[in-house]
Amino acid sequence: xxxxxxxxxxxxxxxxxxxxxxxxxxxxxxxxxxxxxxxxxxxxxxxxxxxxxxxxxxxxxxxxxxxxxxxxxxxxxxxxxxxxxxxxxxxxxxxxxxxxxxxxxxxxxxxxxxx
Amino acid sequence: xxxxxxxxxxxxxxxxxxxxxxxxxxxxxxxxxxxxxxxxxxxxxxxxxxxxxxxxxxxxxxxxxxxxxxxxxxxxxxxxxxxxxxxxxxxxxxxxxxxxxxxxxxxxxxxx
Numbered sequence: 001x002x003x004x005x006x007x008x009x010x011x012x013x014x015x016x017x018x019x020x021x022x023x024x025x026x027x028x029x030x031x032x033x034x035x036x037x038x039x040x041x042x043x044x045x046x047x048x049x050x051x052x053x054x055x056x057x058x059x060x061x062x063x064x065x066x067x068x069x070x071x072x073x074x075x076x077x078x079x080x081x082x083x084x085x086x087x088x089x090x091x092x093x094x095x096x097x098x099x100x101x102x103x104x105x106x107x108x109x110x111x112x113x114x115x
Numbered sequence: 116x117x118x119x120x121x122x123x124x125x126x127x128x129x130x131x132x133x134x135x136x137x138x139x140x141x142x143x144x145x146x147x148x149x150x151x152x153x154x155x156x157x158x159x160x161x162x163x164x165x166x167x168x169x170x171x172x173x174x175x176x177x178x179x180x181x182x183x184x185x186x187x188x189x190x191x192x193x194x195x196x197x198x199x200x201x202x203x204x205x206x207x208x209x210x211x212x213x214x215x216x217x218x219x220x221x222x223x224x225x226x227x
Binding site (some may be wrong): 042 | 135148156157158159160163202205212213214215217218219220
């Protein structure tokens with residue numbers, strides 16, 4: 001399984017500001033995914049990021065609010081723009097394994113609090 | 116639409132067996148995953164089912180019935196460390212892309 005790191009691990013931000021979260025993988029992967037987990041909730045997919053193409057966003061998420069970069073096969077960033085308290089959440093990146101089952105492995109998450 | 120249902124909470128006793136059910140209605144079904152998530156930690160992969168039947172992995176087993184849109188995770192010989200949330204996730208395939216849709220999770224409390 002891939003080893004995934006995220007930066008920052010947590011942050012407290014003021015409303016109206018933006019935060020960029022970094023996700024680094026120790027091996028080259030085709031697909032990277034960004035999820036949000038609001039307090040006490042399960043995971044919701046924000047977008048899928050492939051290297052060399054625009055990210056694909058799920059219903060309810062837009063590029064202006066959550067711009068994503070995928071400059072190479074081991075790295076991606078998610079920006080949470082113009083934050084409000086409703087954006088307080090854990091943001092996780094994940095990658096697919098290289099087995100036949102396409103299971104996903106998750107990074108440790110970024111805990112964001114917006115005041 | 117896509118819909119995945121799990122019980123919100125369950126309680127069981129150390130050493131016992133517990134079964135966590137998951138029902139789903141999705142399009143483009145390509146497999147079902149179970150993840151374990153301890154509080155404050157990332158989800159970790161437990162099991163995968165794509166064909167009907169039971170997959171056993173140590174103390175954990177997972178069952179799938181595609182015709183019924185039903186799966187369960189069976190935990191045997193419960194230990195205190197099994198207290199966690201258990202997430203049922205359906206993998207869907209649209210064109211050449213795969214994605215996971217998660218249920219709301221089941222919080223399991225194991226008591227002495």
